[in-house]
Ligand code: SF4
């Protein structure tokens with residue numbers, strides 16, 4: 001059997017240079033942009049400075065982090081929209097997409113102007129940029145599934161990028177919209193996804209594995225509860241009744257048992273933090289049904305009432321038994337004492353008795369003492 005040669009980090013990448021065109025002109029608070037500046041695995045600087053071997057050279061065009069402004073900043077976006085950008089590009093979108101068809105006049109969201117001097121809407125940019133993009137990434141829950149702006153009763157008809165471009169959208173590289181949700185996105189989750197895509201562009205990784213909600217599978221395959229520091233309290237039916245307690249906060253409104261998110265395990269910045277670990281209830285911000293299906297936030301989740309009642313009964317018994325066991329485990333064994341008798345149960349084997357000496361029985365140390 002022949003095996004394919006392993007990809008080489010020293011070979012020239014399949015795509016040598018990749019531009020990242022980042023649009024923050026959806027409906028958003030720009031929190032995802034702020035969030036990624038805290039990433040460490042890898043950091044933004046790592047990718048921009050080419051600190052990791054094998055990846056394409058990355059150029060970032062970001063309205064908050066760019067040196068250029070005005071038309072100078074928009075140049076690569078305009079070229080890309082015309083299909084004339086000289087290099088492959090990754091389109092990153094932050095913020096939800098308002099439905100401009102619902103406007104009677106004016107617009108909901110725009111970036112720069114059109115040839116006629118009118119604001120160029122975010123929808124117009126997306127219509128022109130997405131078909132030319134090597135890949136499209138939605139950063140944060142507003143961009144992925146709509147988030148707060150797409151709540152029931154909103155006036156803008158806002159939606160996520162996946163709904164706007166279509167769940168069957170495919171980029172130039174054959175990718176669907178890659179969704180990295182979170183409100184805001186966890187910094188390392190976003191940067192790790194970006195790194196994966198850079199390795200894919202270099203020809204060093206296979207197609208990025210995504211789940212049914214188009215989230216990177218390896219980042220969103222476990223519930224918050226499965227990684228939570230307070231899981232032990234939940235299992236023992238030990239629930240907090242007020243904030244500030246170290247116990248499980250499910251009765252204060254935590255949705256962790258049914259939410260797919262790695263923040264409790266990964267932490268927030270450099271491994272520190274993570275909502276329930278530090279006392280914040282999980283409100284399900286990585287989920288397509290956020291926020292409507294998780295409200296009101298401060299109430300105990302309806303499903304948790306039944307499961308926590310069951311855990312409570314079982315947990316009380318388990319806790320009582322564990323306390324009994326624990327009090328025994330907290331005491332040292334009785335034979336650890338400075339007394340004159342060896343009471344460990346040790347029996348000296350006959351073969352180990354030095355020649356000429358009689359084998360003695362346990363407790364002989366006491367007999368040898370004056
Ligand atoms: S605080 Fe939330 S995630 Fe943590 S153990 Fe309790 S219910 Fe689970």
Ligand code: SF4
Nearest residue numbers: 261275282283285286
């Ligand atoms: S733990 Fe819950 S609230 Fe916190 S980031 Fe994850 S999904 Fe959002």
